[in-house]
Amino acid sequence: MAEAEHIANEEIPIAGQSSADIMEQSLIRYRFASQFVSGASVLDVGCAGGHGSVLLAEAGAERVVGIDRSRDVIRHAARNAVHPRVSYACADMLSSPQGATYDVIVACEVIEHCDTPQHFLDAVRALLAPDGTCIISTPNAERQLRTTYRNPYHKFEWTAEEFRHNLSSVFEEVHVFGQGRIGPAVPRLLRTYSVGITGRSFWRRVLRRSAYEVSKLMGYREDRTSPIAALEEYSTYIPVVLLAVCRGPKQPRRMKMSSA
Numbered sequence: 001m002a003e004a005e006h007i008a009n010e011e012i013p014i015a016g017q018s019s020a021d022i023m024e025q026s027l028i029r030y031r032f033a034s035q036f037v038s039g040a041s042v043l044d045v046g047c048a049g050g051h052g053s054v055l056l057a058e059a060g061a062e063r064v065v066g067i068d069r070s071r072d073v074i075r076h077a078a079r080n081a082v083h084p085r086v087s088y089a090c091a092d093m094l095s096s097p098q099g100a101t102y103d104v105i106v107a108c109e110v111i112e113h114c115d116t117p118q119h120f121l122d123a124v125r126a127l128l129a130p131d132g133t134c135i136i137s138t139p140n141a142e143r144q145l146r147t148t149y150r151n152p153y154h155k156f157e158w159t160a161e162e163f164r165h166n167l168s169s170v171f172e173e174v175h176v177f178g179q180g181r182i183g184p185a186v187p188r189l190l191r192t193y194s195v196g197i198t199g200r201s202f203w204r205r206v207l208r209r210s211a212y213e214v215s216k217l218m219g220y221r222e223d224r225t226s227p228i229a230a231l232e233e234y235s236t237y238i239p240v241v242l243l244a245v246c247r248g249p250k251q252p253r254r255m256k257m258s259s260a
Helices: 019-036 051-058 071-080 117-127 141-146 160-168 188-196 202-217
Strands: 041-045 063-068 086-090 102-108 128-139 171-179 181-183 221-223 241-249
Touching: 019 051, 019 102, 019 128, 019 171, 019 241, 041 051, 051 063, 051 086, 051 102, 063 071, 071 086, 102 117, 117 128, 117 160, 160 171, 160 241
Parallel strands: 041 063, 041 102, 063 086, 102 128
Antiparallel strands: 128 241, 171 241, 181 221
8 A cells, every 4th residue: 555655745747837836835844843953853754855854954953754655765865855854765654663752743745645635644643743743734625626736646625624623633733724826716715625525526527627617817926935834824715735843642533524
């Protein structure tokens, strides 16, 4: 089972985006995470090229361990993203040494690659110190209403409601933020029904297309590099990426999901 399979920087062709654009969007998330790492031991899950791991070390982390499933990615990171307090390992969450814990776990754009996200979150819970902090991000399923692009490596995607619900099954404290803005937001009822229809059915495509056409009539705009903001600050627009700061690990409950 390919748990936590992570594609380096998710460098998959996306209309209107260069590798530099994707890298900058990733670094925005790491800069946000850097405020929690001073003096901390940090596990960077799906570290890709290692640039985020180095950024966390430069922000004051005591040590950073970057892990990724790809040996080629880890070799690249070890050669090109070097820092005395950063080390790399070819591993995923399920093969990471049990018993060791980290003050901070960062997992940017990883969980959507998992066959079983509950197993991933259970592994995070096991590796996080009792008073630790987890920063986790994932694409917002609602952004799919505005594009025909589908990432073939995503096993699923969550709406903001699903993201908060599923993380709250594992953590006592969950604060959700958004990155990037797409909008104006289409009518909530249309968005809800479109996201709620699973698979790639005819009616799901019809509703998504209708939402896209409505958003164009309303003056659609997109900004993927806008600052990270609390989810409550999004009204007219919806976030491209969801990001959560989680504390207080607890026993998980049953999760709810919708297909990508």
